Amino acid sequence: MLDIKFIRENKDLIKFGAEKKHINFDVEELVKIDDERLSIRKEGDELRAKQNSASTKMGNPNLSQEERQSILEEMKTVKEDLKKIEEKEIPVMNSWHKLMLAVPNIPDMSVPEGTSDADNMEIRKWGEIKSFDFTPLDHIEIMEKQDMVDFERGTKTSGFRGYFLKNDGAMLEMALWQYAMQKWQAKGFTPMLVPSLVKRETLLGTGYLPQGEDDLYKDDQDYLAGTGEVATMYYHSGEVLENLNEPKKFIAWSPCFRKEAGSHGKDVKGLIRVHEFYKCEQVVLCSASHEESVRLHEELTRNAEEMMEELNIPYHTVVNCGGDLGLGQVKKYDIEAWVPSQNKYRETHSSSYFHDFQTRRLNIRYKDVDGKLRYAHSLNNTALATPRMLTIIVENYQQADGTIKVPEVLVPFMGGKRVIGVPIR
């Protein structure tokens, strides 16, 4: 959500932003509705002012009966007029709220033009793509042969995209978690295990609703969040934060649930795309400064790249084009890891900043150095998502005999184990 005053004063920017994001949004319609809102509001305010001054007079015990009667008569008509105005206000406010939730945030100047992820631009590349002197297997085959995963019983239990992780498949994933949580805690992030079961407001506040309804599991009241960002951002909702000179940084772990509506044909096998997975998210609240947001955005991105380098996974980082940005995002980087079996990079991290788009909806403010209350800025980036990262490690670390080398940094978390599995060829 953006400030209505800002929207009114910067209609061209809003139009430009919507076009760059390839989102249909009619600013003129919003301004028209807002004009109505203001004029109705003014009418109502004037009547209420009358009511208030009459009420003050009525409070005077020395008031004569006649005066009392005449005020009562007058206020009866005022009351009726006010009721009419309030009825007129309801539909106007409904459309106003609906439109306000649909206003896209304005992308940064440095965001490239484009309509889809095909137009994203590579800005960094790291690591040497391994050339195997044998034919590399995909993670499905290796992991099934090493009894690290069971898809058959997974789908028997959960249906499409179901899975069980087993043996060192389970242990390697837990090792990744230990490693990641410790790494981010050492960087000053507050570790949290956050709820996935959340109320509707949390998803409205973070900007996943109203437009993302189809991709969410839900019952009458509760939703299962697709990312820990939702609960973590809601954690401070409605609060005035005491001190935001130092940004608040969270490293939030949670199960994540996604229906993956519209991607039924993609990644139909394996652990790349599943309905239920786990993710550790970097979530940051900082002061309302564009420079601070940009600085932290680079920092969050760099944190994730550093992890990829420690794991020795070849990756590249892309800056997402306008058409690949969400409603609230100002700018986004995706980090994509090399997947040998697919001979291409696949997304493992998504790093974005929002300015005050989310915090306005969530009402997260802080007292600035000048004593003013301001909406904080928010950012987030993946730290680690499994089992996707598991598949990337398994594929990149596979050896000629079908065993899997354990990445050096994970060895301590695997109880000293350096190789997973038994020779299968």
Place this chain on the structure above:
RNA sequence: GGAUAGGUGGCUGAGUGGUCUAAAGCAACAGUCUUGAAAACUGUCGUCUGAGCAAUCGGACCGUGAGUUCGAAUCUCACCCUAUCCGCCA
């Protein structure tokens, strides 16, 4: 799920249906005093919003939403949340 008690400003906490533009305290900020600080004293001090160059003036906000009334923080109803007890239960 049942019973009871509650939800008031950054925090604690008063508030008989009519100057509530919400008492008081704490915290914060400024000043006096002091070499400096603390203490003490004095003063300032809610948020959002409309009009205005401005001083200023108007409106909204006491968990949320309806209702009663000329007028609601205060009365009624529904819902949400919190605490305690009981029930059920990993």
